[in-house]
Structures are given as C-alpha cells and as structure tokens.
Amino acid sequence: MLKIKSTIAISDSGFVFDAGTGDSFSLNNTGLEIVRLIKEGKDFPEIIQKVSEKYEVDEESFERYYYDFVATLNQLNLIEKDGED
Amino acid sequence: MSKLTFERPIIQRINAGLPSKYGMPRRLDPISHIDGTSIKSLLDEFGSPLFVISEQTIRKTYKEAHRAFSSRYPNVQFSWSYKTNYLNAVCNVFHQEGAWAEVVSGFEYQKAIENGVPGELIIFNGPDKSTDDLRLAIENNSLIHIDHFDELYELIHLSKEMGERPKVAIRVNMDTGFYPLWDRFGFNFENGEAWDALNRVMASKTLDLLGLHTHIGTYILSTDGYRIAAEKLASLAVKLEKKYGHVLKYIDLGGGFASKNTLRGAYYPGTDTAPSFDDFAEAITSALMSSEIKPDHLPMLILETGRAMIDEAGFLAGSVLATKRLADGRRATIIDVGVNILFTSFWYDHDIRPVEAVSDQSEDTTIYGPLCMNIDVIRGNIMFPLLKKGDHFVIRRVGAYNMTQWMQFITLRPNVIMLDSKGKPHLIRKKESLETINSLENTPEHLKNFEL
C-alpha cells in the first residue's frame, strides 16, 4: 500500500514540507485531497469513490490522472519506498 | 447538489534558492476560435493538422502597413513577396489590396503571371534568373533588379539582341549597422561598386534605369538600419541626378521587418520588441523626405515586406498524440505537427495554446513533433498545461515561410484553408496523398516485381 513519508507535513494551504530533506512543494486542491486520502491509508478504489462523490469526473480519466500524480509523488521522493508493497 | 469540476491533481516543487526561469506562474489562455469559427469544427471537417489563414487579418495588416507609409509619404507601393507565402489565394488577397508581385525565381515569376499580375508590375529579384527568364521579363516589361555584373552584362547583351530597352534597378548592399551584412546580394555601397554599376548602366544607353533596391536583412528589430539604408539610397539618387540629370522612378527598401514572433533565446517576447509599421515608416520616410532629393522628384517608395504582413494571419491547429514523462521527470507532449511542416520552429519560440479550456495548472513541458527524429522539437521548455490524447492546440503566427519551406518528410503536407471575411472556410490547398507523391515517381520495369 502507498504510504506518504512520515517526515512530511501538509498544511491547509496545500503547502508541503519535507522535514527530512528540507524541500517544499505546493499542491492544488484536488492534489491536497488525494494526498490526505492516501495519508489516511485509503486504497485506490476507496479514493476513487470519495473523489467521484464530490467531483464530476469519469473513472477512466481519474485513473489516468491518479497514477500520473502518484508517479510524480514518487519522483519527488515523497512516498515511503518500503511501504510500497 | 451538483458536483464540482475536477481539476487534475498537481504537486510542484517550490524552488527554494536557485532562481527559476519562470516567475509567477502564468496562465496560457486557450484559443478556441479564429475569426469566430471554432477550431475544433475546422479540425473535424478538414482533418488534423490544419493550416488556417485568416483573410481578415491579412487585409487588416495590409491596410495598417499601407496607412503607416502613405500617411507619411506621397507615393507608396507594396509588392507581395512571393517566397514568404505563394499560395495563390494568399497572393491574390494582396493583389486585390493593391500589391504588386515580387519574385525571386522563374517558378515564382510564372506563378505571378498565372495569377494575372501584369508583367510590368512584377519585380524580379534574386541571383537566379536564367537567360530564358530574363528574356520573358524583358518582353513583359517587368522590373529587373540586377544582382551582379554577370547579369548586368547579360542584360546589355539581350537588350541589343532583342532590340528592347529592359527596365532595371540596381540592388545595393550596405553597412546599416545590422549584422550579419547581406553583402552576397547586389552591389556594395561602401566600396563604390554600386556607383560603378550605376555608371555602367547609364553608359550602356540600352537599359532603362528606373530604381534602386536594397534589402538589409531579415527579422530586423531596429528601425535605425532602415533609416541608414534610405539615406544611402537617397544619396545615390542625388548623385545620379547631379551627374546624368537622371531622375529615378522608385526606391525599393525591400523587406525584413520583424513579425511579433519571439526569436529562440530572446529575452523579451516579440510582441514587446517588434517595432510597429509606424516605427518603420517613420524611419524610412523621414530619411527620404529630409534627403537632398528635390521634393518634386521624390521617387515612389516600394516595400516588399513579407513576414510582418502574413505571419500573424497564419495558424496551425492540430491534436495531441500522447503525453509522457521524460527520464528527468519533465513532461513531454507529442503533437501531430512536426518541424517538417513548421520550419520556423527552428528559430522561433512559437506561441502555442490549447484550444479547449484546461486547468490553470501548467508544468515545465517539452513539446515534440511526431517525426522519428531527435531534432523534431516544437518547443524546448514551455510552461504548458497537461493536455491529454486527442486534445487540440493551435500555434500562432505561422503564416510566413512555413507554407513555402515545408517538406514532405515521413508524413504528407496537410490541408490549408482560408477563412474569408465572414469566417467561412475555403480549402485553398488540398492535402497531399500517397498518389500525389507516387505520381511523380517512375519505377523501372525490372524493379516492378519482387518476391519476399
């Protein structure tokens, strides 16, 4: 399961600070919601359900966006490496 | 309760420390229509990619340029530079507006004649005029701009042989403070070669010297070079009148005015730096008016500007083929427009916009064309929204040179349409097919069959 690194603090404005590396990032609103859901330990089916309750989005597009987003989180080193499986 | 619109989730690194290339993120406004016609509907009807030319914009630009010069100078004539865009429909819009034709090859000359331009209103420039071309131009009373001494002597020879009096002008190159110097065309001003050529023409008695011509360069952002060029040509005109009592009919300042495209690597965008027609007109006409040419002998001022006349009117619309992520994490968007049909992307950072409304979020993106070639890059680094497969885009200011320098490479050249002043599309050049290409080829008998 996906796990956001424990050193990461996320504020309501979408500002992300990684205390482990000193890097900071900014999230847009949907990005912020998804990261929070991941942090809460939700898996993909749960996340897609939550999101589609609130937003106008079809499953196929969301899946595409979601995996692209997660790949970016990985690229930015925000995902716990050993928590991946 | 209605649901919210979903925006693609995005995370971006805040660049702490190193200054980024991009200050505040800036939104790229989509362009959905050209002259009131939906780009998407045009792509549906004519296929993707698609060149779209706005007749309205051509006419508006022409009128603007003409006003800038004619409000400052009594006798102004524009001449359409065929090489910039010689699609017949485009040429004819200019001819309807009153422009003559300016051609640089036998092929272009024939095109102008076929379009119905009277021979005496065709300016024949360039170093490549065959003997047959010259004969035809002499018969038609066209204005032949002499590029080198070989041509000058050939014309003297032909004039005697044909018993005609060819109408000529001398092309002059000069130092206008603009680099590189285009000293490969015409006769040099500073070393006296241009004056020698003029003396030779006058001495021949068989050539009718009508004008002087110069063309100082291309994509020129400073108006000062034109002022210097106009002064230098005016000084030659004054010298001619003094020595021979010969009054020139025209001075041709050529073209080279910058369009609003941004040169690759330029700091400021072309929309900020390109001088207006008024700026160019002011520099050129004030130099002529304040020269020592007698007021009642002021020659006609001819302008052959191509790029600044047509760039703005051309659009290239197309579709996204795929998006991917490069090894270093950057975005790549692959589109169906390559450098083979958008030649100018080698020297411009073209303004490319999404057609459909997309997210405000943009990312550092490289935009690639569809060719299997590493050089096929339309934009190296651009803050661009992420489009998905099938989304549309439009590239602005592609009217100059692309529809003459394009190559048939790997794919075929697409349809070109013109939107008339009511926004109605007309197909002005059909897209190529396999047949178009194959019809030019011949396979020898012994190569027709094979077994695999």
Add this chain to the structure above:
Amino acid sequence: MEKIKVNVALSGLNNIDNPGPGIPVIRGLKESKILDVRVIGLSYENLEPGIYMHDLVDKTYKVPYPSDGFEPFLDRIRYIHEQENIQVLIPNFDSELFTVMKSEKILQDMGIRTFLPTLKQFEERHKSNLPEYGEKYGVKVPYSETITSLSDWRRIESKFEYPVVVKGKFYDAHIAYDRDQVSIFFNKIAAKWGLPIVIQEFVRGTEVNVVALGDGKGNTIGAVPMRKTYITDKGKGWGGITLQDQTMMDLTQKIISQTQWRGGMELELIRTSKNELFMIEINPRLPAWVYLAVAAGQNLPEALVLLALGKELKPFSQYEVGKMFIRYSYDMICDMKEFEEFSTRGEV
C-alpha cells in the same frame, strides 16, 4: 511640516552577495524627512531577502518576469494597484526597464508614475553603440569595434593592441591577451548572448563610478562620485568611498545635460595613469551602492520619487567627501510560515 504620504512599489529586493538596488533605495526612502513612504515590494523569487525585511518592506507581491511580456506584467500590476494604490513605481532591474518604459503610458493612465529614461536614451547607451555615443556627446570611450565572426576580428586585429576586452551585447566581459583567447571568449559569449560581439580597447586604470539623477530637462539633481575600495571576485564593490573630483562631476553634468537624461544612472568610468577619464558603461538606474550617496547627504531615491510626483527640485549642491561604505552579509532568521504564504499565495 507634515510628511507627504506616498505608496511606492519597487523591485530588486534580492539583497544577497551581489545585491539589487531595492533595499538601498528603500533605506533612502524610509529615512526621508519629506516623504512618508509605504513600500510595496515586487519580487520574482520566494527567497529574495527583502520579502522578509518587514521594517523596510510593508508588503510584497510576486510578479511575473519581464520576459513573459508586458501584458502579464501589467495584469499583475493592475491587481496590486487595486490593493495598494501604487503612486510611484521604481523598477530596479535592467531587464525590467524596457518593459516598464514600453508600458509607461498605460501605467500613467492607471495613476502610476515612473521616472525613467526615454526609450531613445535607453537604447542609445547600449554597449554596442558606445563609440557613436562617445562621438556624439564628446565623451572619451575606449576604442571599440563590433564583430560578427572571428574572420572579422582577423581583419581588424591590427587596429588593436592586446589585451582587449571581449564583450557581449548585453552582458559579460572578458580580457583577452591573444587571438586564441579572443576566439575562446567570442564563442563563449556568442553562445550565451548572441551576436554581435564588441571588442573594446583595454583601458588600464582605476575604476571609478558616479551615481546621478537627471530631471529630464538637462539638470543634474544630484551626483556623487565614488571609488570602489575593494572588489569581489564577481567584480562587485565590497567597499567604497566618496571622492572629491571635479572632472567626474563635470563629465556627469555634461552627459546629463546633453542627453536630457531623465531618472537615475550609474556611470562606470576608468581613470588612467595620465588622469584621463574613459566612460565604460552607463547603467540606466540607481545602483546598489546608492545608499552611500544618501549617507553623504544626497537622498537620491527621495529626490527620484519627488520628481516622479511632479515636484520641482533644487539640485543638491554638496555631499560629504570621504564617506565610506562596507558591505556585509547577515543571516536573517525567517518564519517558515511566511515562506509558505509567499510561495503559495504570491503575497505576504
């Protein structure tokens, strides 16, 4: 006397080891006895120190780069103007000047005043135009030629003596001692800044500078000459001292009166051992060391704002000679929350 309240927006808050002029200009404004200035900072980066210097900068907004064009720049200024009612705008970066000059009329219609050189004055003093400039205004400049290829250089090489200075059109300068070095620097600069390249006679001597302010009618409102007493490896002044030098003052006044210079300027000069002054460059804005002039008795930033507001000013008649500055760096402790605010919302 009651102070005049005025809202001034300015950039150049990068008060780092190679500082922009923003903070020194603000210090001058804040010390004004005539003006009560609210300072609105304009910043390109999240880490420009000025953003976090609240005793000097009242509020900072992030702005787009001038390279995006003046439309996005103006859009942002419009927004800031709605919040802050900007009365005077002082661009402190060379790269902004062109954009702001081009938008001067629009800004004026919005009620925002500037006090800048005209586009003609700005273009004329470009490095590649220096020889014409020198000739036109009777100022000694190093002999220079413009080249577009190395074969150009071989053609004119005999007119020069090594070493020569190889310069880019906008930035960059290197001293070359032989043809090989010319070719190295030529290629290096051409790759970065394009053509043409300017080859300039190398003038040996001491670098001296003048900060000055012209009123646009030919009058020099103020001018203070200075010599850098120590120069960092980046070529920036580490320390400097005001000079008493009539020739430098005369030269400055001559340039300002002949060009009708409007706005701040910095003259970069070289004084040779024969005591001749050569002009190397004109920077069309107040320099980062302008606070030395303030301390020496000429508050040029204040005067610039007053001129922008349309006030008539009497020129400064004197300044303190032998006033010194020493530049130092300082580790300011900042609140992460503010960094967050500025980087996510673009204002703080």
